[in-house]
Amino acid sequence: MYYPPRSRLDLDASLERALAAAPRDPTLSDPWLLVYGSMLKDPPFTARERRRATLAHWERAFCLADPKMRGTERHPGLSLGLVRGGGCLALAYRLSAVSAWEDLRRVWQREMLLPLYVPCWMEAQTAQGPLEVLTFCTDTDSPLYERSLGEEELIERLATC
Numbered sequence: 004m005y006y007p008p009r010s011r012l013d014l015d016a017s018l019e020r021a022l023a024a025a026p027r028d029p030t031l032s033d034p035w036l037l038v039y040g041s042m043l044k045d046p047p048f049t050a051r052e053r054r055r056a057t058l059a060h061w062e063r064a065f066c067l068a069d070p071k072m073r074g075t076e077r078h079p080g081l082s083l084g085l086v087r088g089g090g091c092l093a094l095a096y097r098l099s100a101v102s103a104w105e106d107l108r109r110v111w112q113r114e115m116l117l118p119l120y121v122p123c124w125m126e127a128q129t130a131q132g133p134l135e136v137l138t139f140c141t142d143t144d145s146p147l148y149e150r151s152l153g154e155e156e157l158i159e160r161l162a163t164c
Contacts, residue, residue, distance in 0.1 A: 005076055006147070008116040018104075018111045021122035026135045029103050036110065037127050037136035039063055039093040040083045047113055048106035050096035056127035056134065062088030065157055067119045068147045073164055080164030081157070082119060084141030084148070095127055095136050107137075118145040 009017075022029050037056055038046065040063070065081040073080025085091065098106050114120060120139035127136045141148060152160070 006070065006117050009118075011112075014111045014115055015108070017115055017122070018107055021124075021137060022104075022107070024122075024124060025137070026124060029098075030100055033097045033100050034103050034107075035095045035097050035127075035134050035136040036107070037093050037095045037125075037138040039085060039091055039138070042110070042114075043094060046096065047109040048096070048098060048102075051099055052097040054095045054097075054129045054131060054134070056093050056095040056129045056136065058085070058091040058093065058125065058127050058138070060087060060089070061085050061091045061125075061140075063091055064088070064141075065152070065161065066141060066149050067145075068149055069117075069119070070147075071117060075164075078164050079147075081149075081152075081160050084119065085139065086141050086143075093127070093138075095129060095134055114139055117147065118142055119147055 063083045064086050065083055067082040067084045068079040069082040070076045070079040073082055121142045123140045124135055124137055126133050
């Protein structure tokens with residue numbers, strides 16, 4: 004299960020496509036980034052603001068084989084992915100329009116090296132009202148996507164990788 008990391012050119016092109024799909028120009032208005040996993044504790048950017056947020060009809064699930072950060076190529080661990088489901092509590096970070104490209108580039112270098120996620124814009128609910136946020140949904144076409152792990156297999160993988 005070897006997947007070479009995406010090149011810097013590929014990462015930059017992916018980021019450009021994501022920004023081009025934004026509902027508003029992220030170079031003119033501060034974009035919001037929604038995080039729900041490892042970036043909750045250690046985001047690779049400085050945010051202007053942070054809000055608790057909820058995504059309706061999406062949930063976190065251990066559904067991504069991870070041969071780099073949480074396991075090995077022979078025994079991949081599992082990462083959280085965002086899939087259709089009940090609801091997901093997360094944090095929304097408001098990035099500065101001035102530094103959004105560089106901030107998101109660091110996010111891309113961390114989260115998009117392997118074919119785990121696809122960037123997507125969606126609406127998140129906050130106490131202050133709805134926000135259009137950029138987040139990472141599970142790439143269900145990825146060879147690293149594991150559809151339906153049973154509870155025993157899930158526990159075994161989490162305990163041993």
